[in-house]
Amino acid sequence: MKRFFAKKTSAQGNKTLLNKTHQRSFSTGPQKNPYASVLSNLTVGNQKYSFYNLPALQDQRIQRLPYSVRVLLESAVRNCDEFNVKQADVERILDWVNTSQKDVEIPFKPARVLLQDFTGVPAVVDLAAMRDAIKRLGGDPSKINPLCPVDLVIDHSVQVDFAGTKDAKDRNEALEFERNRERFQFLKWGSKAFNNFKIVPPGSGIVHQVNLEYLARVVFNQDGLLYPDSVVGTDSHTTMINGLGVAGWGVGGIEAEAVMLGEVISMVLPQVVGFKLTGQLPKHVTATDLVLTCTQMLRKRGVVGKFVEYFGPGVKTLTLADRATISNMSPEYGATMGYFPVDEQTLKYLKLTGRDGQSVATIEKYLREQNLFVKHDGSQEDPLFSGDVIELDLSSVQPSLAGPKRPHDKVNLSDMRSDFTTSLTNKVGFKGYGLPQEHTSTKAKVQYQGKEYELTHGSVVIAAITSCTNTSNPDVMLAAGLLAKNAVEKGLSVKPYIKTSLSPGSGVVSAYFEAAGVQQYLDQLGFTTAGYGCMTCIGNSGEIPKEIQDAIVEKDLVAAAVLSGNRNFEGRVHPNTRANYLASPPLVVAYALAGRVDIDFEKEPIGQDKQGKDVFLKDIWPDRPVVTGVSGAVIQPEMFQKIYKDILQGSKRWQELDAGQGTLYEWDSNSTYIANPPFFKTTEKEPSPIKDVHDAYCLLNMGDSITTDHISPAGKIAGNSPAARYLKSHGVQAEDFNTYGARRGNFEIMARGTFANTRLINKMMDKVGPQTVHIPSGQKLAVWDAAEQYMKDGQDLIILAGNEYGSGSSRDWAAKGPYLQGVKAVIAESYERIHRSNLVGMGILPLQFKKGQNADNLGLNGSETFSINLNGGNIKVGSDIEVVTNTGKKFSATVRIDTDPELQYYKNGGILHYVLRKINK
Known part of the structure; x- marks a missing residue:
């Protein structure tokens, strides 16, 4: 699988990935690159490459630049033409220590663009409309064409219409095609009509997890010229790729379209906040607990419009997946990026996910030559950062959730009962519902599937293992599976009215769940696979049982959803869940078992075993060493290679989908999905x-x-x-x-x-x-x-x-x-x-x-x-x-x-x- 440096992809045949990047330039007066003298050679095995050598600039300031800023520097040096990018821009970046305090502007040219279907469809609609417009103005429509690689992953349209059954995934995917056939046909037309544009079909996974596991190159090879991978995406969680050492962030679809068409991004040279990690996570704590802690800390600091760069001895104790979880939630803590420079853990992950040996060797040698590789051995001086460094001792992180209405409102697990109870009577706001005291004990009796149940404020009605934030992390996913196994073996169960679902970010999750033998236990608790897509995390949670919905509305209950997502804004997850808590996958399972969020897990049992004996959360919780032991034993590169080998071909439904041909799109005036916009x-x-x-x-x-x-x-x-x-x-x-x-x-x-x-x-x-x-x-x-x-x-x-x-x-x-x-x-x-x-x-x-x-x-x-x-x-x-x-x-x-x-x-x-x-x- 040559995913880093291959010039062609299996799905594109003779379409080259990068050779059209310089087909057309808008510049009317570009000059020869003034930094051509630092163009150097690099040999890896029997392959020879060239690269713009940053150390050859012989500028001592580079050594103290944050690694994320060095990526911006390399881009400016490589693309310098004294028109779009000038030597003055390079100097501004070199002088980052001073210029970052002054809101100076720099150009940046990303290597590629990443789209998902909700934001990707309007982008392709705009490109098609621009072709019509340029024809009307007497120009050549084919000039409207992506000039850099564009990947679109269809992941936002599948919904949790069916859940808790073995056939839920197939039924949800069938409905997805039925509802979205027109959109899918349009996108398939786009993949044929535009160059440098490929589509990962529906049912393949979540865009950011697919990017992490498959699409990201880490280092690009353009006809033998090496440079760092970088990406802008039309989804704010594009930052997840920062965990892999790739510079990337979310932009609006409008700006992404401009990048596709050859525009450089104009950005204010950002301040970079240093976040120093020390120590090691306790054995009962997950990466989700860590990211919720970081999110709260960074929101308090205020990092909007800034880069956050993680460093310190604690970094090397985090797996790549842990880092990706932290980077994923950069939008929630307000940063443009949450960056982890490349190190040995990065290379280990690239090998684990099936990238080929030559690519990984080239990545390592190139980044070491460029001083873009962190050694964690004390031989490198820490970069300079903007203002005071934030520090976190990983051993101090506690199990936690975030909610009930914002992702940065962290609640320690031990405080959940009191925090939720207090929120009921707090005045209406991010931590309050404004209920009169006498209404806090409201109950609703509900008949469901022949049995009577009681709902109260805090009753869990949705429990979803969802979102690339967590499903990309094998340790937290396997922790959920092992907790489910322990719970089932003790005879615990989930109430049938709770809508439980599992929506992994890639098929690899299902592969290692089966290999570890835990999928059957998740199935027994109702966490069957509902589909491979964003689903509940973006509000595609589907309906809850009508009986439950009616009871919530009639009694004005503050019902709850617990999900392993990244956002919980009011009204986002489901109209009838006013309290929405973000939690790790094992805690999602735990709250589904408990059936309510106002439980004190330390003092109250989660249920009773087959003998009627109380079972506490601590009795079924799998500690980190147990989880990492299982993940190390079952996760193999072959899993990733098998899943991604034919991912661009799609399902039978996708392959049979009829899509039109031609440079111009044939608009259907009767369509309620695709219309020519008036812009x-x-x-x-x-x-x-x-x-x-x-x-x-x-x-x-x-x-x-x-x-x-x-x-x-x-x-x-x-x-x-x-x-x-x-x-x-x-x-x-x-x-x-x-x-x-x-x-x-x-x-x-x-x-x-x-x-x-x-x-x-x-x-x-x-x-x-x-x-x-x-x-x-x-x-x-x-x-x-x-x-x-x-x-x-x-x-x-x-x-x-x-x-x-x-x-x-x-x-x-x-x-x-x-x-x-x-x-x-x-x-x-x-x-x-x-x-x-x-x-x-x-x-x-x-x-x-x-x-x-x-x-x-x-x-x-x-x-x-x-x-x-x-x-x-x-x-x-x-x-x-x-x-x-x-x-x-x-x-x-x-x-x-x-x-x-x-x-x-x-x-x-x-x-x-x-x-x-x-x-x-």
């Missing part, structure tokens, strides 16, 4: 001047931590929503609505689904839900209905928001949707990095309140109109502009267009319009 239909060869925002009404006035899921939900389409009305008007029955995520290729539905989250809190309304006030009429309408009326009346719109606006998934429709609702600007206290970039990429102006100010203390309630003088687009990066309301209130806000290229994108109406005009010249 480029009026694009002209030159941009129009930017117009001022004049007397704009406020569409929504929102508070802190508004996520991209609040803005553009991925889950179920509610039957009374504007999107549902549209689908019904096109003859689609309610059972075929599918999810918003699956409909992202249709702009009509996505515009109507913007701000359609049932848990949306709009301060202009007196209740939670996807509604707002249409100011001129005073009507309370669905957000889309209000926006549509404003657009009919020719009214500009703005949005008011608090801190962390746009946090969560890197969802481009969270910017595209507001654009299609007529939103011209967002005024917020702060932004999540990817979403801010996406807003600019769609031509929406992100403004930021001055420090200490917000809508509330400025006396703004959303009933005002807002005017913003943009001076014909003659604004500057990071400048302040005045916002004037019709009530006479004025305030200054900062333009959050952070770089000069972003300003050009904004002036062109968005990044894709900019690229389209550039290509067409």
Whole structure:
């Protein structure tokens, strides 16, 4: 399996992976690389390579740069042409110790792009629409083509419709194809129509686990030229690959499309926070407990927009899978990356996952030559970092969960009972439900499958082993299997109304579960394999039993879900689980057995054995040495080689799927899945001047931590929503609505689904839900209905928001949707990095309140109109502009267009319009 340096892949035949990267350059004046003198040779075995030798620069500053910054440096040196990348950019990176404090801008050219199907479909739709647009403008449609390798893994569309049965996976996959046939046909067309674009078909695994186990090269070979692998992905958890020593992070789909088309990424040279690990994890603690601890610590520190780099003697005690778990949750702790440099553990993992010997040997020798390899022997000086180093003694980590509403709200396992009980009566917020004391003991009697059960606040109704965060980690997965074995052998069981599911991130998990003999025990507890995809982690949890759902609603119970996922924002996992806790896979099984989250495992039994004797969690918990012993014995490279050998061929269903041919896509005007978006239909060869925002009404006035899921939900389409009305008007029955995520290729539905989250809190309304006030009429309408009326009346719109606006998934429709609702600007206290970039990429102006100010203390309630003088687009990066309301209130806000290229994108109406005009010249 030559996955690192092979120039061809089995699925692409004579399509080369990298030889088209320089087919076309947008540069009008590139020059010879001024660093050509450091181009050096490297021989590994009988193979000869070349590389841009960083030590040959003979600059002492390199030795103290963080390893993550050295990757940025190598890219700048290699791509320097005095046009897109200049020597001044290289110097800025070399002088990182000083320049990282000054928000200086640098270019970065990623080696490849990674997509998943929910964000990948709209990206391919945009590329297809750009081909139409360039033809309309008299250009060559074939110029719209990826210039770097693009991998799309279909993993987001499968749902847990069926669970707990042996045939659940097959039935879920059959339904997935039935619902998504049109999308899959479109993607299959894209894989034929575009160069450098390959698809990992549905049923293969989760994008980040497939990337970790198979797609990642660690080092690229472009016709004999070696350089570090790097990737941007249209999913925020792309950072998982940082655990393998690959630089990578999430970007918006809009920005990813620009990278595919040859644009360099313009980024602010980041500060790098050093996170020193010492000691060793206790034997009863998992990598999940560790990542939840790190997430809480880093959220308190504040690392948004920064790299985090892990170092110290504790690092070498962590397996590669443990590191990947920590890197995966970088978005949850707010960092752009959570980086582990390559070391011996990395090489060990590459061999374990079946990468070939020549590739691994070349990776090692190249990275050692470049001083990009960590030895952990005391011979290397620690890099310099930004500010104080964070330190964690691994031996201090305790078993924990996170919740009930945010991934960085860690709760020690020993405190779960008291923490949940207190949250019931706490005022409504991230740690409270605002229940009166007398309602905390509410119970509901439920008849289910001929037996009566009692539900209370804290009853577990969903228990899911899910998400690449954990299913990529054999130790925590085998711990769940061994705990299940111990539980079954003692006669413990799970109540039948609890929806239990197992959705591994790759087929390798099933292989080692079978080899270890634990799958049968998970099956007996209801954790049968439901499919290979994201599933419950992204809200594709399916329905819970109607009897249970009705009881929860009738008694207003705070029911619980426990999942091994990475996000638990309210309303994300399931509409009827108001308390959602992130936990390790073995704890998911434990809480399923207990049936409630308000249990003190130290004092209360988890159940009774066959003799009626109390069984405590400690009696069935497998310690780390036991788990690692099993994993070491059963996991073999052949498992990975067998699973990934033919992964690009897909199932019989995929192979039989009919897909069209041709350079231009044949749009079907009746399709409710794929539609030609309006973004480029009026694009002209030159941009129009930017117009001022004049007397704009406020569409929504929102508070802190508004996520991209609040803005553009991925889950179920509610039957009374504007999107549902549209689908019904096109003859689609309610059972075929599918999810918003699956409909992202249709702009009509996505515009109507913007701000359609049932848990949306709009301060202009007196209740939670996807509604707002249409100011001129005073009507309370669905957000889309209000926006549509404003657009009919020719009214500009703005949005008011608090801190962390746009946090969560890197969802481009969270910017595209507001654009299609007529939103011209967002005024917020702060932004999540990817979403801010996406807003600019769609031509929406992100403004930021001055420090200490917000809508509330400025006396703004959303009933005002807002005017913003943009001076014909003659604004500057990071400048302040005045916002004037019709009530006479004025305030200054900062333009959050952070770089000069972003300003050009904004002036062109968005990044894709900019690229389209550039290509067409």
